[in-house]
Amino acid sequence: xxxxxxxxxxxxLAFGVAATNNxxxxxxxxxxxxxxxxxxxxxxxxxxxxxPLPLLAMATTTLAIHTRHILMSAALHPWxxxxxxxxxxxxxxxxxxxxxxxxxxxxQHGERNVGVLLGGGLALxxxxxxxxxxxxxxxxxxxxxxxxxxDVIMLCFLLxxxxxxxxxxxxxxxxxxxxxxxxxxxxxxxxxxxxxVGALTxxxxxxxxxxxxxxxxx
Amino acid sequence: MAPITTTQSLAAIxxxxxxxxxxxxxxxxxxxxxxxxxxxxxxxxxxxxxxLIAVITPLVIEGDGGARLAAIVAGxxxxxxxxxxxxxxxxxxxxxxxxxxxx
Numbered sequence: 001x002x003x004x005x006x007x008x009x010x011x012x013l014a015f016g017v018a019a020t021n022n023x024x025x026x027x028x029x030x031x032x033x034x035x036x037x038x039x040x041x042x043x044x045x046x047x048x049x050x051x052p053l054p055l056l057a058m059a060t061t062t063l064a065i066h067t068r069h070i071l072m073s074a075a076l077h078p079w080x081x082x083x084x085x086x087x088x089x090x091x092x093x094x095x096x097x098x099x100x101x102x103x104x105x106x107x108q109h110g111e112r113n114v115g116v117l118l119g120g121g122l123a124l125x126x127x128x129x130x131x132x133x134x135x136x137x138x139x140x141x142x143x144x145x146x147x148x149x150x151d152v153i154m155l156c157f158l159l160x161x162x163x164x165x166x167x168x169x170x171x172x173x174x175x176x177x178x179x180x181x182x183x184x185x186x187x188x189x190x191x192x193x194x195x196x197v198g199a200l201t202x203x204x205x206x207x208x209x210x211x212x213x214x215x216x217x218x
Numbered sequence: 219m220a221p222i223t224t225t226q227s228l229a230a231i232x233x234x235x236x237x238x239x240x241x242x243x244x245x246x247x248x249x250x251x252x253x254x255x256x257x258x259x260x261x262x263x264x265x266x267x268x269x270l271i272a273v274i275t276p277l278v279i280e281g282d283g284g285a286r287l288a289a290i291v292a293g294x295x296x297x298x299x300x301x302x303x304x305x306x307x308x309x310x311x312x313x314x315x316x317x318x319x320x321x
Binding site: 162207 | 220221222226227229230231233234235237238239241242243244245246254257259260261262263264265266267268269270271272273274275276277278279280281284285288289292293296297300302303305306309310311312313314317318
């Protein structure tokens with residue numbers, strides 16, 4: 001958990017710097033980190049952070065990124081339903097990809113205490129918020145962010161999130177379809193639709209893809 | 219263009235916070251009673267990463283040489299070495315060097 005929290009501080013720092021660089025106020029970035037607590041959707045929201053704010057595009061993008069959390073929390077349901085309702089719905093707010101994976105494996109090994117989910121979540125949350133604060137302070141002090149490559153943090157971070165999640169050969173075709181359709185939508189459709197077009201195309205291609213080509217799945 | 223007002227940004231952040239929280243809670247509320255088949259699982263799994271691909275692609279294609287180089291370098295590092303921080307750091311470094319020497 002500790003190395004993961006260390007990572008998360010640095011990721012938070014990257015978010016803080018990227019937020020400053022994208023014209024987001026410090027308090028806005030802090031609110032996001034404290035209450036959204038979701039790196040990929042926060043970085044994606046930064047990309048859409050322009051006046052006037054495209055609320056619908058931001059909402060659908062966030063929803064598309066977070067739908068997997070519905071499946072993830074459903075997998076934890078057998079474990080969490082023994083808790084009082086209030087605790088159950090408080091703990092689940094701390095759900096992230098990493099403490100979910102750890103919790104699920106702990107549960108499968110017979111662990112019935114939700115400490116992994118709660119403790120891991122709290123550690124990651126603190127790391128994320130502290131990192132964001134550090135990034136905001138640090139980012140403000142840099143006069144020419146482009147010169148130091150700070151404007152590509154968001155791009156690199158999202159790329160690393162997508163590719164770094166593990167070897168998933170079955171997803172290369174959906175990703176290619178998502179990239180091509182998103183680019184076409186970017187050029188020929190009204191602004192901001194490309195994110196939704198890419199997301200849905202990727203999902204649909206994964207469904208129609210022959211299962212044999214998906215044999216390399218995790 | 220007019221700057222983003224406080225009301226507007228509060229509304230946006232509030233909306234995103236609600237979506238993020240309710241996706242986490244929804245699994246406990248409804249999905250526990252609805253069986254999710256492998257098709258739906260595949261759709262959701264591919265969608266949640268494809269949406270990021272869709273955000274990235276125009277940034278790379280319409281970006282300057284530095285942004286493109288950063289994407290290539292970061293992509294290669296994460297693919298081959300599996301080191302996220304190194305990938306981001308080298309991406310930034312290569313964008314910065316590109317702009318220093320070539321742009």
